[in-house]
Amino acid sequence: MFRALSFLALAALVILGLVFAVLNAQTVELDYFLGKAEVPLALTLVLTLAGGALLGMLFSFGLVVRLKREILRLRRKAQLAEQEVANLRAIPIKDDR
Structure with a gap:
């Protein structure tokens, strides 16, 4: 059941990712230190x-x-x-009467 829900x-x-990519198919120009690149908007957003x-x-x-170390x-x-506690329970009680 869990596998089926995970698959769905x-x-x-x-x-949804494919629809997003199709709806955002225009390209944008990225300026970075070494140059410029024209890449799809969807790819830019996903990256x-x-x-x-x-x-x-x-x-x-x-x-x-x-x-995790604390745990x-x-x-x-x-x-x-x-x-x-288990050791203390195993010790017999001494009665001094």
């Missing part, structure tokens, strides 16, 4: 979106790594606490 979502995204997404992932990578540290700490 991907197919819809591809169709800009992809570049922004890539930069966002790159900048958030350090945060993700730090949070690992907390899991180890919780496991030690659970083990200590």
Whole structure:
């Protein structure tokens, strides 16, 4: 079921992308440091979106790594606490009466 929905979502995204490209078929002139280029507007927008997404992932990578290390540290700490509780429950209670 999940695969079918994923496939349908991907197919819809591809169709929307194609419609977007057809509707934005005009060319734009890009001026960059080494020269100029005439490229389709749709390609310019898609490459800009992809570049922004890539930069966002790159900048958030350090945060993700730090949070994963914190999760690992907390899991180890919780496991030690659970083990200590289990050890304390196993110790018999001494009655001095």
